[in-house]
Amino acid sequence: MTQPSVVGNVTCLGCGCACDDIDVVVAGDRIVDARNTCQLGRRWFGDGQAPSAVRVDDADVGLEQAVRSAAARLCEAARPLVYLAPGLSCEAQREAVAIADLLRARLDSVTSSTALSSILASQEHGSASATLGELRNRADVVVFWGVDLEARYPRFALRYAPGPAGVHVPDGRRSRTVLAVDVGRATATVGADVRVALDAADELPTLTAIEAFVRSPDASGLFGSLADRLRSTAREIATALLSARYTALVYDAEPDDRTERTGVRFEALASLAQALNDRTRCAALALRAGGNRSGADSVLVAQTGYPCAVDFARGYPRYDPHAGSRLGVLRGHDADTALVVGDATGIPGDVAASLSNLHSVVIGPHASTTAWRARSVIIDTGIDGIHASGTALRTDDVPLPLRATLPGPRSAAETIRAVRSRVRRTLLPGHAAEPTALGS
Amino acid sequence: MYDPANAVDGDVRDVCIEDGRIVASLPESAPRLDARGMVVMPGGVDMHCHVASSSVNVARRLLPEEHSRHHASAPPLDNVVDVPRSGADGTVPTTFTTGYRYAGLGYTTVFDAAVAPIMARTAHSQLDDTPIVDGGFFALLGNDDFLLRLIDAGDRERAHEYAAWVLASVGAYAIKIVNPAGVELWKRGTKEGTDLDTALGSGRVTPRAILETLVDAANTLRLPHAAHIHCNNLGLPGNSATTLATMAALDGRRAHFTHLQFHSYGKSPDGRWRSAAREIVEYVNAHQNVSGDVGQVMFGPAATITADAPVEYLLHKSSGRKWANVDIELETGCGVVPHEYRERNAVAALQWAIGLELFLLSSDPWRLVLSTDHPNGGSFMSYPELVRLLMDRVYRDEQIGRVERRLLAGSALADGLAREYSLSEIAIITRAGPARLLGLRTKGHLGVGADADVTVYMPDDNRASMFSTPRYVVKGGVLVVEEGQLRRAPTGHRLHVRPPFDESVTHDIERYFDQYGTVRFANYPVAGLRDSPLPVGAR
Numbered sequence: 001m002t003q004p005s006v007v008g009n010v011t012c013l014g015c016g017c018a019c020d021d022i023d024v025v026v027a028g029d030r031i032v033d034a035r036n037t038c039q040l041g042r043r044w045f046g047d048g049q050a051p052s053a054v055r056v057d058d059a060d061v062g063l064e065q066a067v068r069s070a071a072a073r074l075c076e077a078a079r080p081l082v083y084l085a086p087g088l089s090c091e092a093q094r095e096a097v098a099i100a101d102l103l104r105a106r107l108d109s110v111t112s113s114t115a116l117s118s119i120l121a122s123q124e125h126g127s128a129s130a131t132l133g134e135l136r137n138r139a140d141v142v143v144f145w146g147v148d149l150e151a152r153y154p155r156f157a158l159r160y161a162p163g164p165a166g167v168h169v170p171d172g173r174r175s176r177t178v179l180a181v182d183v184g185r186a187t188a189t190v191g192a193d194v195r196v197a198l199d200a201a202d203e204l205p206t207l208t209a210i211e212a213f214v215r216s217p218d219a220s221g222l223f224g225s226l227a228d229r230l231r232s233t234a235r236e237i238a239t240a241l242l243s244a245r246y247t248a249l250v251y252d253a254e255p256d257d258r259t260e261r262t263g264v265r266f267e268a269l270a271s272l273a274q275a276l277n278d279r280t281r282c283a284a285l286a287l288r289a290g291g292n293r294s295g296a297d298s299v300l301v302a303q304t305g306y307p308c309a310v311d312f313a314r315g316y317p318r319y320d321p322h323a324g325s326r327l328g329v330l331r332g333h334d335a336d337t338a339l340v341v342g343d344a345t346g347i348p349g350d351v352a353a354s355l356s357n358l359h360s361v362v363i364g365p366h367a368s369t370t371a372w373r374a375r376s377v378i379i380d381t382g383i384d385g386i387h388a389s390g391t392a393l394r395t396d397d398v399p400l401p402l403r404a405t406l407p408g409p410r411s412a413a414e415t416i417r418a419v420r421s422r423v424r425r426t427l428l429p430g431h432a433a434e435p436t437a438l439g440s
Numbered sequence: 441m442y443d444p445a446n447a448v449d450g451d452v453r454d455v456c457i458e459d460g461r462i463v464a465s466l467p468e469s470a471p472r473l474d475a476r477g478m479v480v481m482p483g484g485v486d487m488h489c490h491v492a493s494s495s496v497n498v499a500r501r502l503l504p505e506e507h508s509r510h511h512a513s514a515p516p517l518d519n520v521v522d523v524p525r526s527g528a529d530g531t532v533p534t535t536f537t538t539g540y541r542y543a544g545l546g547y548t549t550v551f552d553a554a555v556a557p558i559m560a561r562t563a564h565s566q567l568d569d570t571p572i573v574d575g576g577f578f579a580l581l582g583n584d585d586f587l588l589r590l591i592d593a594g595d596r597e598r599a600h601e602y603a604a605w606v607l608a609s610v611g612a613y614a615i616k617i618v619n620p621a622g623v624e625l626w627k628r629g630t631k632e633g634t635d636l637d638t639a640l641g642s643g644r645v646t647p648r649a650i651l652e653t654l655v656d657a658a659n660t661l662r663l664p665h666a667a668h669i670h671c672n673n674l675g676l677p678g679n680s681a682t683t684l685a686t687m688a689a690l691d692g693r694r695a696h697f698t699h700l701q702f703h704s705y706g707k708s709p710d711g712r713w714r715s716a717a718r719e720i721v722e723y724v725n726a727h728q729n730v731s732g733d734v735g736q737v738m739f740g741p742a743a744t745i746t747a748d749a750p751v752e753y754l755l756h757k758s759s760g761r762k763w764a765n766v767d768i769e770l771e772t773g774c775g776v777v778p779h780e781y782r783e784r785n786a787v788a789a790l791q792w793a794i795g796l797e798l799f800l801l802s803s804d805p806w807r808l809v810l811s812t813d814h815p816n817g818g819s820f821m822s823y824p825e826l827v828r829l830l831m832d833r834v835y836r837d838e839q840i841g842r843v844e845r846r847l848l849a850g851s852a853l854a855d856g857l858a859r860e861y862s863l864s865e866i867a868i869i870t871r872a873g874p875a876r877l878l879g880l881r882t883k884g885h886l887g888v889g890a891d892a893d894v895t896v897y898m899p900d901d902n903r904a905s906m907f908s909t910p911r912y913v914v915k916g917g918v919l920v921v922e923e924g925q926l927r928r929a930p931t932g933h934r935l936h937v938r939p940p941f942d943e944s945v946t947h948d949i950e951r952y953f954d955q956y957g958t959v960r961f962a963n964y965p966v967a968g969l970r971d972s973p974l975p976v977g978a979r
Contacts, residue, residue, distance in 0.1 A: 008962070009960045009962040009963050011963070020959060020960050020963045021960055090565060094565075094569065098523075098525070101514070101525055101526055102523060119501075122501075122502075122764070123501065123502060123504055124762070125762055126502060126756075126762035126763040126764040126765075126776075126777075127764050127765070128763075128764075128765045129764075129765065129766050129767075130766060130767035130768075130769070131558070131766065131767065131768050131769045131958075132769070132958050133558075133769025133770055133956075133957065133958040133959075134627070134767040134768070134769045136769070136956070136958055137585075137769065137770060137956055138627065138767075159958065160958060165955075166956060167585060167770070167956055168628075245628070245629055246627070246628075246629070274763065277753060277765070278757075280629055281627065281628075281629050283765075283767055297501075298494075298497055298562065301497050301500045301501045302497055302500065302534060302535045302565075302566050302569060303525070303527065303534055303535055303536065303569060304526075304527060304528070304534060305500055305503075305504065305507035305527065305528035305530075305534050306504055306507065307501055312526065314511075315513045315514065315526060316511040316512055316513045316514075316526040316527070316528070317507075317511070317526060317527065317528060317534075318508070318511070319504050319507070319508060391561050391565065393562075397494055397497075397559075397562070397766075398558055398559065398769075398958075398959065399494075399559065399560075399561035399562050399565075400561075400959065400963055401561075401963050401967075424523055428523065
C-alpha cells in the first residue's frame with residue numbers, strides 16, 4: 001500500500017460554512033481520513049471514489065460519442081432547461097450559464113426550491129449582513145433563530161461564533177451573549193445563555209413586536225392584541241439585542257420542512273436586522289447549505305443579473321422566480337429536455353422526479369447512480385474540490401480555493417465546455433470550435 | 441490624430457499596427473483602414489469605476505427590477521471565436537455586457553476601484569467575464585485591521601511590506617483608501633463623520649496616520665499608481681474642509697484623490713450646502729503632487745456602491761430607498777443603495793454643478809481626469825453626454841437653465857464659465873491623463889511601442905453623438921468595432937503588480953490569520969492569474 005500523504009488547507013463543501021482547514025489524508029487513490037471535518041464533511045469527502053461511467057440510453061459509450069449525443073439532443077430541444085445541482089465549482093457554473101445562454105434555455109438551480117423566499121425578501125428590502133469573520137471578531141450578542149446548527153452547520157459555532165475569540169471579543173464564548181430561539185419544531189441547537197421557545201404561529205407576530213420595540217422602546221402600548229407572554233418575550237429579546245455593540249442574527253436561508261419558507265418570515269428577519277442598525281450594529285446571516293450554492297447564485301447574478309430562475313428564451317435573461325418555484329411540477333411547455341449539471345443526488349426530490357420525466361443529459365459526479373437511465377445521456381465527472389480544483393463561495397460569498405486531492409474522472413467544467421463547443425458548432429456553424437482537451 | 445502624450449494635436453497621420461502594438465511603419469501591402477476626415481484617439485482608460493467585485497454583485501442582486509427593464513441581447517459578433525453573450529444593462533450591467541458597452545464607447549482599459557482583498561477571486565472571475573477591455577482593480581486597505589495594528593505599533597515600514605504582500609497576493613494594481621478609519625468606526629457603531637485626527641482606539645491610529653502610511657507605501661514601493669484616496673466625510677455638507685486638510689496633510693507626497701465632486705461641498709453659515717469646487721480645484725491646480733478624478737454626477741438613475749458603508753446607511757435613511765450592507769471581515773465594508781439624481785432636486789443640481797466647476801476651473805487636464813465614479817454618479821454610458829457638457833458651452837448653458845438653482849448661488853458655474861474643452865483636452869482627461877496617472881506606459885498614447893488600442897470617431901457637432909458611437913475601435917490590434925458595430929470580443933489582459941516584500945512579514949501575517957482569520961493563510965493568495973504582473977519601480 002502506498003504511504004499515506006496529507007493535503008492541508010482543503011476546502012469542504014459539506015455545508016455552506018466551507019471550512020478550509022481540512023487535512024485530507026490520501027493513500028493510493030483513496031481518501032482514508034479527512035481531519036477537522038464534521039459529520040457532513042466526512043460524508044462529503046467520503047473515500048474520494050467516484051464512478052466514471054459514460055452512457056447513452058443505458059448503453060456504455062465513449063466520451064466523444066456521449067458529448068455528441070448530448071449536444072445533439074440539446075440542439076434539437078424545443079424548450080431546453082439547464083439545471084444546476086449542487087456540487088459545482090464556480091468555473092463549472094460559469095460554463096453552465098454559457099451553454100444556457102447559447103441554447104436560449106431556461107436556467108435554474110436548487111436555489112429556486114430551497115432559498116427563493118429568502119432571496120426575494122432581500123431583493124425587495126435589501127439586507128444588513130456581514131462576512132462570517134465579522135461575527136467571529138465582533139459579535140457580542142449572537143442570536144440563533146430556529147437554525148439547527150448541529151445537523152446543518154456543525155462547525156459554525158466552533159469556527160465563527162460564538163466559540164472562538166476575536167478582535168473585539170477576546171474571551172470568545174465568555175465575551176458573548178447567546179440567544180437561541182426555537183420556532184415550533186425547529187430547535188436552535190447551540191449552547192445558549194437565553195433560550196426562547198415560540199410556537200410556529202407566533203414567530204411572525206413576535207418578530208414584528210421585537211422590531212417595534214427596537215424602533216421605539218416605548219412601544220409597549222402598541223400591542224394590545226398581542227398576548228402578554230409574547231409581548232414580554234419580544235421585549236426581552238429586543239432588550240438583549242439593544243444591549244449589544246454588534247448583534248449577529250443567524251438563521252437558515254433554506255430551512256428544512258420544520259420551518260415555513262414564507263417570504264414574510266424572511267422579510268421580518270431581514271427587516272429586524274436593518275432596524276437594529278438605527279440603534280446599534282447588526283448583521284443578519286442567512287445560511288446556505290453545501291455544494292457551493294452561494295457560488296451558483298453569484299455566478300448567475302454576475303452573468304445574467306439574477307440569482308436563479310432565469311429564462312433565455314427571448315435571447316436575453318428574464319427573471320421568473322415564481323415559475324422557478326414550480327420546478328417540481330414541470331409540464332411540457334416548461335421544458336422538454338434537461339441538462340442537469342452537478343451532483344444530481346443533491347436535487348430536491350420533487351424536482352428530481354419532475355426532471356427525470358424529461359429527455360435528459362446529466363453531467364456530474366455520481367450521475368450514473370441517479371434515477372436517470374432510459375432516454376438519457378449520463379456522464380460521470382469527478383467531484384469539484386476532490387478531483388478538480390477551482391473556486392467556491394462560502395455562505396457569505398467569501399471565495400475559497402478548491403483543491404484537487406485525488407486524480408479522478410474528467411471535471412464537470414471541461415465536460416460542459418466540450419458539450420458547449422459541440423452545441424456551438426451546430427447552432428452557429430460559422431463559429432470554429434474552441435480547442436478542448438478532454439481527459440479520459 | 442489626437443495623441444496628446446506625444447504632442448500630436450489634430451495632425452493628419454497614419455497609425456501603424458503590428459502584433460497588437462503601434463509600430464513606426466508597415467509595408468505598403470499592409471491592409472488599411474480609411475480614417476480620412478475622422479478623429480483618431482488612443483483607446484479610453486477608465487481609472488475609477490465599479491464593475492467587477494463582490495460589492496458590484498451585491499448591487500446586481502439588489503436590482504432585478506432594473507435588469508428587467510434593460511435586457512441586453514447578445515451583440516451580433518462575426519468573429520469565429522467569440523460567442524456573444526446576453527445579459528442586462530441598467531446602472532450595473534452584467535459582466536459580459538459591461539465589456540461590450542465599454543468597448544462600444546471606445547474604452548479599452550478599465551479599473552475597478554474598490555475590491556476587498558479577501559474577495560479578490562470574485563473580482564478576477566468577473567474581470568475574466570468582462571471581454572475586450574484590459575482590466576484590474578485596487579485593493580482596499582484603509583480600514584484593514586492588521587495594517588491598523590502595525591500603525592498602532594509605530595511600525596510603518598512593516599506596514600509598507602504588508603501592503604506589498606496584499607497587492608502581490610491578490611493580484612491587485614494599486615492601493616485604495618476609503619474613508620480611512622471611518623469604515624472601522626462604522627463597524628464599531630459610530631455613525632458620525634470622521635476628522636483627520638479622530639482616534640481609532642489609541643491616538644496613534646487616525647485617518648491622518650493611515651493616509652500617510654499608505655501614501656508612503658505606494659511611493660516607497662514605487663507602484664505605478666499613487667495611493668488612490670476616497671477621503672473621509674464623503675457626501676456631507678462642509679466636507680471640503682476635510683478634503684483640503686487631507687491634501688495638506690500629505691504635504692508634497694504623490695497622491696490621487698478620487699471622485700472629488702463628492703468631497704467639494706461647502707456649508708453656508710445657515711447650514712445649507714454650497715459649492716466649494718473653487719477651493720478644491722485651486723489647491724489641485726497649485727500642487728503638482730496631487731491628482732484627481734472628478735466623479736461627475738449625471739442626471740438620471742444611479743446605483744451607489746461603496747466600501748464607505750456608513751455613507752450608504754445615511755443615504756438609505758434620507759432617501760428611503762432599499763439598502764444592502766456587508767461588513768467585510770477585518771478589511772472593509774460594503775454598502776449599496778439605488779439612487780436617482782433629478783434636475784429639480786437642489787442637492788443633485790448642486791452636485792452636478794460642482795463636478796462641472798471642477799472640470800472647467802482645472803488648469804491641468806493631466807491631473808484632473810474624467811470619471812462619474814460609475815455607477816455612483818451615473819453610468820459610464822453617460823460619458824459622451826459629459827463630454828458634450830464640457831465641449832459645448834451653448835448646450836451647457838441650456839442645461840443649467842433646466843436645473844434647480846436654489847443652492848447654486850455663488851457657484852462659478854452659475855456665474856458663467858465660458859471654457860470649452862478642446863478635442864485634445866478630452867483626449868487627455870479620458871485616456872492620456874488616466875493612463876499617465878496609472879503609470880501605464882503602453883496605454884493612453886499612440887507612440888511606437890504602445891498597445892494598439894485605438895478609437896476612431898466621426899466628427900459631429902453634437903459631441904454626445906460623436907463620442908457615443910465610435911466608427912472604429914481597435915483593441916490590442918483587433919478591430920472590435922467596425923462601422924459603429926461591435927464585431928469582435930477578444931479576451932482582455934489583467935493588469936496587476938507584484939511588488940517585492942520582505943518575506944519575514946508573512947510570519948506575522950500567518951500568525952494573525954491563525955488568531956483571527958476565518959480563511960487559512962495558505963488559501964488567501966490568488967494563483968493562476970491570466971497575465972504576468974506589470975513592472976514596479978520603473979516610474
